[in-house]
Amino acid sequence: MVKPADKLEETVSMTARRPLIVIPARFSEHATALRYEAEVTARALVRAVYAAGGEPVVIHPSAPGAEVDIDAVRERLWFADGVLLPGGGDVAARWSGQQPHPSQYGVDEEQDAFDLAVARVALADRIPLLAICRGNQIVNVALGGDLIQDMADTTGTHFNRVHELRVAEDSPLGEIVGSATTISCYHHQCIATLGSGLMPAAYSADGVIEAVTLRDHDGWYLGIQWHPEDSAATDPVQAALFARFVGAAATRVRSGVDEVRLAP
Template sequence: MTGDRPLIAIPARFSASASALRYAAEVNARALIEAVWRAGGEPLSLHPRAPAAPAEVAARLARFDGVLLPGGGDIAPHRYGEDDAHESVYDVDDEQDAFDIEVARHALEIGLPLLAVCRGLQVVNIALGGTLHQDMGGEHRIHRHIVHPVAIVRGSLLERVTGEQKAIASCYHHQRVARLGSGLTATAEAADGTIEALELPALPSWFAAVQWHPEDTAHRDPVQQALFDAFVHAARVRGRDPW
């Protein structure tokens, strides 16, 4: 922890270009960074390096108080046992996949507070043996560029954090959870049955995963900002005060 701000590791995303740079870049969404900062965290981008040996990932995460797995491109279908990729699968990067999956596994294993967003939720599901629907069924069934209500399960961490049983979610995804990974429970759903949030009830440490992008509206929606606030609080008190 640096001062009063817990250190939050956010694996960067590979980008072919960035407007302020001349070459390929490693990036994170500014809205995501600012949501963590508003919550009192110190967000730091983590270089995704493969092969992602468990010992190396453990050493790199040792200095951090929490991990945020952000959105991004699709995960290679072979990571969840499917040989053929649907034509809609995009921006697959095996180096990124290997790193994110090992980060998720290690954070869960050692009890590092973990918030997973969109792709991040899918990474956690795959890390725990779950699968994805590679495509939700065509142009009119995907959750891309839409804002819609999601129903939150009573008694879930998500309900305790937000104080709500319904949230208005900003979504950008064409894939969704198929089979749940080991120990995971769905704690929010869209009207079409898409799983929108996951938790691990048996896990003693703080963990929440949402399929939507809370950072999109967190600057004006206290329900979305509350997710970042609770996550950063858990990182701040880790090992001293259970959530």
């Protein structure tokens, strides 16, 4: 059952300011009106965060030579009330001890190294964390899991697919989205072996893990394989995901600590 929107808005409105939601930028070879390479994020994504009451803050992913000091990343996240790891290109196979697939695309190991560090800091410091598509895969790898490198070899890719989501009966995700909902996907990789502590929260009809939660985690974490920002402006179920995430960040703002769980 979706929590009523007015209650979610009330949670955020009780804070003195909008919770600051950190989103690592994505590297792009070009963007309209820019002459050189760019760092970008999806407009629909920042709109969804803003509509939920958050203040999206896009940060520069810096990990020269695909190496980064995790304490330096922690210092950069000092102001974060929440972290959102967005979609993007493939995660380099080497991070999970696998071999690259010929179909891989958009791999940037500097991006990988930075995102992996952000994931580890957010989880360790109990900063509310929403991981979407690639972000979900990043967290799985950060926790020791691995990926199906190309779903065409197994179930078939989920490029540009809209399909039903089956939520696990015992998952706290159901309290947000109900037992089933329609989702928008764009991915050809997905979770294979689950990382330490991760639990499946939802599946597609072909058996792909579409969402995960984290066992015995003192903070708020949700990893989802689909793109809720695609339809958040018109679908209250997808909007509720952002509202619950921003609500967790708002609780952190009010209390000064992040002792909040996905489950009520």
